[in-house]
Amino acid sequence: MTEYAKAREVAEQARETEWARPSFGKQLFLGDFRLDLVHPAPQLSEQQKSKGERFLQTLTTFLRDSVDPAAIERSAVIPDEVIKGLRALGAFGMTIDEQYGGLGLSHLYYCRALMLVTSYSAALAALLSAHQSIGVPQPLRLFGTPEQKQRFLPRCAQGEISAFLLTEPDVGSDPARLATTAVRDGDAYVLDGVKLWTTNGVVADLLVVMARTGTRISAFVVEADSPGITVEHRNAFMGLRGIENGVTRFHKVRVPAENLIGREGQGLKIALTTLNTGRLSLPATCAGAAKWAAKIAREWGAERVQWGRPIGEHAAVGSKISFITATAYAVEAVVDLASRLADDERNDIRIEAALAKLYGSEMAWQVADELVQIRGGRGYETAESLQARGERGVPAEQVLRDLRINRIFEGSTEIMHLLIAREAVDAHLSVAGDLIDPKADLRAKGRAATRAGAFYARWLPGLVAGAGQLPTAYAEFGPLAHHLRYVERTSRKLARSTFYGMSRWQGRLEHRQGFLSRIVDIGAELFAITAVCVRAQEDAARHGQVLEIADTFCRQARLRADGLFARLWVNSDTADVRLARRILAGRYAFIEEGVLDPSSDGPWIASATPGKATAKDVHRTIP
Numbered sequence: 001m002t003e004y005a006k007a008r009e010v011a012e013q014a015r016e017t018e019w020a021r022p023s024f025g026k027q028l029f030l031g032d033f034r035l036d037l038v039h040p041a042p043q044l045s046e047q048q049k050s051k052g053e054r055f056l057q058t059l060t061t062f063l064r065d066s067v068d069p070a071a072i073e074r075s076a077v078i079p080d081e082v083i084k085g086l087r088a089l090g091a092f093g094m095t096i097d098e099q100y101g102g103l104g105l106s107h108l109y110y111c112r113a114l115m116l117v118t119s120y121s122a123a124l125a126a127l128l129s130a131h132q133s134i135g136v137p138q139p140l141r142l143f144g145t146p147e148q149k150q151r152f153l154p155r156c157a158q159g160e161i162s163a164f165l166l167t168e169p170d171v172g173s174d175p176a177r178l179a180t181t182a183v184r185d186g187d188a189y190v191l192d193g194v195k196l197w198t199t200n201g202v203v204a205d206l207l208v209v210m211a212r213t214g215t216r217i218s219a220f221v222v223e224a225d226s227p228g229i230t231v232e233h234r235n236a237f238m239g240l241r242g243i244e245n246g247v248t249r250f251h252k253v254r255v256p257a258e259n260l261i262g263r264e265g266q267g268l269k270i271a272l273t274t275l276n277t278g279r280l281s282l283p284a285t286c287a288g289a290a291k292w293a294a295k296i297a298r299e300w301g302a303e304r305v306q307w308g309r310p311i312g313e314h315a316a317v318g319s320k321i322s323f324i325t326a327t328a329y330a331v332e333a334v335v336d337l338a339s340r341l342a343d344d345e346r347n348d349i350r351i352e353a354a355l356a357k358l359y360g361s362e363m364a365w366q367v368a369d370e371l372v373q374i375r376g377g378r379g380y381e382t383a384e385s386l387q388a389r390g391e392r393g394v395p396a397e398q399v400l401r402d403l404r405i406n407r408i409f410e411g412s413t414e415i416m417h418l419l420i421a422r423e424a425v426d427a428h429l430s431v432a433g434d435l436i437d438p439k440a441d442l443r444a445k446g447r448a449a450t451r452a453g454a455f456y457a458r459w460l461p462g463l464v465a466g467a468g469q470l471p472t473a474y475a476e477f478g479p480l481a482h483h484l485r486y487v488e489r490t491s492r493k494l495a496r497s498t499f500y501g502m503s504r505w506q507g508r509l510e511h512r513q514g515f516l517s518r519i520v521d522i523g524a525e526l527f528a529i530t531a532v533c534v535r536a537q538e539d540a541a542r543h544g545q546v547l548e549i550a551d552t553f554c555r556q557a558r559l560r561a562d563g564l565f566a567r568l569w570v571n572s573d574t575a576d577v578r579l580a581r582r583i584l585a586g587r588y589a590f591i592e593e594g595v596l597d598p599s600s601d602g603p604w605i606a607s608a609t610p611g612k613a614t615a616k617d618v619h620r621t622i623p
Helices: 003-014 024-029 046-066 069-075 080-089 107-120 122-134 137-143 146-157 267-278 281-303 315-344 350-375 383-388 396-407 413-424 426-435 442-463 475-511 513-539 546-569 573-584
Strands: 162-165 181-185 188-199 206-213 216-223 229-234 245-256
Touching (some): 024 413, 024 475, 024 513, 069 383, 107 122, 107 315, 122 162, 122 281, 137 146, 137 216, 137 267, 146 206, 162 188, 188 216, 281 350, 350 396, 350 513, 413 513, 426 475, 442 475, 475 513, 475 546
Parallel strands (some): 181 206
Antiparallel strands (some): 206 216
């Protein structure tokens, strides 16, 4: 078996294969626009709303009175006193049930809290979200035993910081290469290996560690002060300068067997399931940054005068302000809808959460880039420099730097495209997978052909016509109804395009990553349009003018989707892949002549050989 086949098999085994609950996203990619699954959007109880609003008010006061975001950016450290203050608020236990000492907030208010924190200090939001969304609380909530929950969740709620350790120096999105091992020794496991980019790892008290147990990957809760653990380095980044992210070495670290989360071999499944809802924290932070950008764009666009008029009244700038504001509303609407679905627990939201992460991270980056452009030289200048020379210290360039990582971690954009595409074609592979599997024998292919014939005989006719062709459909949405008709029609077109792609390339479809990425991006735009229409109808009772923002966003999103459709079949994908291979082979190295490389010497990837630490331990505990 090739390395690629091994990696694919490991990833496939970790997938959730069952669809026990309905999924709006799954049906959307199948050409079935199930608006009833998201409209009306699920509502929280008055008690949940009241609890959430009280916490947001308390958190707002604390941030305004006790946090200096400029100092965090300048020193690259979150002060201990800030962390202690967050502990006192219960901010480290937002998602933890009250029975374990947490606040027990809904997903919706947890995401709103992260939006608020991000708008003030993205590094602070990263600390809180890494602790609760992927750290110890979430996997234990889903897979932990009653004893594990009782032992660890109260500690997390009280502010003992947790971290999630999966990535290794030579392992990014390919878990088949995982090298850290956990070997059973009596009543314990012995861990050896090196983990990279351990957000919160420098100050963590508790760790979730993924390690190989034999041929499978398992998950463990590990005490960060266990003998044999060394934080060898605190990493520094272009943004999020206050995060405590490091390199952690395990050398003969003994972990009690009762700290195994779930069963042996469930590690990747635990990680992926944790991220189904844990991923919502990242688009929530993107929404917070985008909403802040909308505020600055509005104020600056009205204040700055050029050629006799505020710059926002010039079309070139006004179109950017329109994009920023409409997109900020849309990203929040996507997070809002996905969070409500997560709280409702009647839908499978693995696709919706992944779409929210993909869409939020990509669109917020564009928003921040446009804000810097609108601000001109002041957008490129640091807030500290602006303030030092007597102007308002607007950290536009910092927000751009802070947001860049969101397109990489918790699943890069490229990996998210593949992950969502795999789920989007799951129904096809379930009925016709053996037809395009070169390893399947003739009998298996015959059975698959029978299943496929029955499935497509029912499915394909349903893609011909639908409610989107009726001028009165979705009339309850008033001036936004035509956008939902577009979503319904386009959902069917998207499903037909996916089918054509499978028919054309069959088993080679998984290598047509440009095609699959565009399929996913179209689905993301359709999901965003739906979320905006659902949110706007609800908001219109309080802010009637919101329909204009919603309508404008939908027009922008439709243009993007239509452009993606055009590029499904007319593109440079084949030429790009061919050229890339020849570039890698050195054919065009002459293009690099005439430059000097300022990079330092050293290997591209540092050694991750297990063994005793030789570097100083930079781990620190926050009292």
